[in-house]
Amino acid sequence: MREVIATVLENIRIAEEVYSLTFAAEEIPVRAGQFCMIGVGAPLRRPFALCKAEGERYTVCYRVKGAGTRALAAVRPKDEISVLMPLGNGFVLQPHEKTVAVVGGGVGVFPLIAAIRAFCGEREVYSFMGFRNRAAVCMQYEMQRSKELVIATDDGSAGYRGTAVQAFMENVGRIRPDAVLACGPLPMLKALKTAVGGRFPVYASLEERMGCGIGACLVCVCNTADGGHARVCKDGPVFDLSKISL
Amino acid sequence: MADLSVTLCGVPLKNPVIPASGTFGFGREFNEIYDISVLGAVATKGLTLAPRSGNPVPRIAESGNVVLNAVGLQNPGVESFLKNDLSWLRSKTRVIANVAGSTVEEYGEICARLDGKTDFIELNISCPNVKCGGMAFGVRPADVERVTRTAKDALKSTPLIVKLSPNVESISAVARAAEAGGADGISLVNTFTGMAIDVERRRPVLANNTGGVSGAGIKPIAVRMVYEASRAVNIPVVGMGGIVCAEDAVEFLLAGATAVQVGTHNFTDALACPKIIEGLSRWCEAHGVEKIGALTGALQCN
Numbered sequence: 001m002r003e004v005i006a007t008v009l010e011n012i013r014i015a016e017e018v019y020s021l022t023f024a025a026e027e028i029p030v031r032a033g034q035f036c037m038i039g040v041g042a043p044l045r046r047p048f049a050l051c052k053a054e055g056e057r058y059t060v061c062y063r064v065k066g067a068g069t070r071a072l073a074a075v076r077p078k079d080e081i082s083v084l085m086p087l088g089n090g091f092v093l094q095p096h097e098k099t100v101a102v103v104g105g106g107v108g109v110f111p112l113i114a115a116i117r118a119f120c121g122e123r124e125v126y127s128f129m130g131f132r133n134r135a136a137v138c139m140q141y142e143m144q145r146s147k148e149l150v151i152a153t154d155d156g157s158a159g160y161r162g163t164a165v166q167a168f169m170e171n172v173g174r175i176r177p178d179a180v181l182a183c184g185p186l187p188m189l190k191a192l193k194t195a196v197g198g199r200f201p202v203y204a205s206l207e208e209r210m211g212c213g214i215g216a217c218l219v220c221v222c223n224t225a226d227g228g229h230a231r232v233c234k235d236g237p238v239f240d241l242s243k244i245s246l
Numbered sequence: 247m248a249d250l251s252v253t254l255c256g257v258p259l260k261n262p263v264i265p266a267s268g269t270f271g272f273g274r275e276f277n278e279i280y281d282i283s284v285l286g287a288v289a290t291k292g293l294t295l296a297p298r299s300g301n302p303v304p305r306i307a308e309s310g311n312v313v314l315n316a317v318g319l320q321n322p323g324v325e326s327f328l329k330n331d332l333s334w335l336r337s338k339t340r341v342i343a344n345v346a347g348s349t350v351e352e353y354g355e356i357c358a359r360l361d362g363k364t365d366f367i368e369l370n371i372s373c374p375n376v377k378c379g380g381m382a383f384g385v386r387p388a389d390v391e392r393v394t395r396t397a398k399d400a401l402k403s404t405p406l407i408v409k410l411s412p413n414v415e416s417i418s419a420v421a422r423a424a425e426a427g428g429a430d431g432i433s434l435v436n437t438f439t440g441m442a443i444d445v446e447r448r449r450p451v452l453a454n455n456t457g458g459v460s461g462a463g464i465k466p467i468a469v470r471m472v473y474e475a476s477r478a479v480n481i482p483v484v485g486m487g488g489i490v491c492a493e494d495a496v497e498f499l500l501a502g503a504t505a506v507q508v509g510t511h512n513f514t515d516a517l518a519c520p521k522i523i524e525g526l527s528r529w530c531e532a533h534g535v536e537k538i539g540a541l542t543g544a545l546q547c548n
Binding site for chain 1 (some may be wrong): 268279309312317321462510514517
């Protein structure tokens with residue numbers, strides 16, 4: 001984990017209100033599912049999953065939602081940004097978990113891009129990615145590395161009509177995954193946990209408002225199944241959902 | 247090279263820069279980014295007698311250039327700190343154990359367990375985010391004096407710093423009350439109680455509804471309070487509130503502080519404290535200040 005001054009290479013709109021920011025920094029080993037905290041000129045840095053890490057090039061994708069992401073959308077190539085990375089644990093699969101389903105919704109698809117890139121060569125990856133509508137669909141070319149890809153939209157304007165979880169559950173009997181990697185809004189993760197019912201592990205990346213991003217301030221906690229707390233930034237952001245109380 | 251060392255309540259510190267309680271855990275995480283032995287001291291996460299799980303999330307919000315938090319004193323308890331963290335942290339730098347009780351007696355009990363084991367105790371009577379204890383003992387001067395005396399009676403060898411709340415009628419009065427209760431020093435300011443509202447949802451952003459306001463925006467108020475408090479007492483003052491750079495730290499020293507704490511800015515810049523230490527060294531050299539202690543209270547009012 002390091003604080004680096006990175007140079008922006010590209011910051012482009014890839015879907016409605018969604019941007020892809022690529023920056024250059026020293027080469028640091030990054031695991032899929034790890035994230036970074038980017039300074040946006042406000043007191044708090046903002047956490048973003050690292051979608052891609054290729055040598056000295058790193059990419060994060062984000063939806064413009066508030067003042068912080070609005071400021072980030074305004075950065076231009078050659079601008080310098082302060083980045084704390086890599087943070088958190090990332091997705092870890094057991095050796096026997098060979099067939100993997102990837103289930104994402106909304107901005108939750110972005111941490112999963114890194115997982116698809118990391119695991120596609122060595123495992124059978126089936127991806128189910130949910131978006132609001134056709135205009136929100138992005139990064140399909142990355143998702144297409146999967147053995148199978150189902151795009152789901154809430155209004156049916158592209159692909160399957162319904163949620164990513166519904167699309168996944170229609171196919172689960174056929175693909176019989178050893179594990180699921182997931183990220184998305186809380187209702188999606190709850191629906192997924194209920195639908196899977198503990199038949200196989202679900203490793204989900206959680207989202208929470210953060211302070212330090214490194215485990216010191218205890219701001220971004222989640223409840224564990226044994227009644228305790230875990231830090232989303234340091235103990236996560238990826239958790240085995242059976243060990244978490246959503 | 248300017249001499250940055252200071253003496254706080256009789257204890258020498260290599261420099262006056264201390265990460266503030268609650269922003270730095272017990273130092274291990276920041277030590278992954280830089281060697282925290284460069285720090286003058288570390289103020290630990292607030293310690294309670296039993297482990298505490300804290301408030302529901304969200305626990306943090308941003309509003310303009312300030313931050314609101316309502317963590318609610320989540321911590322593993324004083325025994326866990328003594329067993330798992332203290333010796334490591336002491337091997338790095340001076341340790342200020344921040345202590346938070348639910349009752350006056352509990353403050354005394356926690357202090358008794360820490361006595362002689364840390365370099366300082368910082369009595370947290372100013373946490374705005376817990377229902378029992380916390381700020382409840384920090385508002386009325388009589389309560390401040392009583393809880394300070396209880397803590398002081400439990401301490402044989404460790405200096406006692408009382409951390410004051412700014413949510414009071416008179417900062418001078420609570421500062422004097424801490425001194426009357428036997429405090430060896432005071433630190434201020436803790437956070438100001440505030441609220442941030444999500445207008446779309448028409449709800450407070452924080453699950454706790456209200457939280458403690460910190461960050462750059464509170465600095466002028468904090469400087470004024472440090473100025474007033476330091477003139478009201480004859481014990482050393484540790485100043486904090488919105489420090490983001492060496493010049494900010496110098497303001498607090500001039501206002502009367504012997505040392506300073508940096509809180510929220512650790513989130514903005516993980517290297518905030520070492521940068522401020524380096525900045526202070528440069529500032530002193532550029533201004534012909536040989537010993538940084540000469541700045542304490544050197545303010546000349548108009």
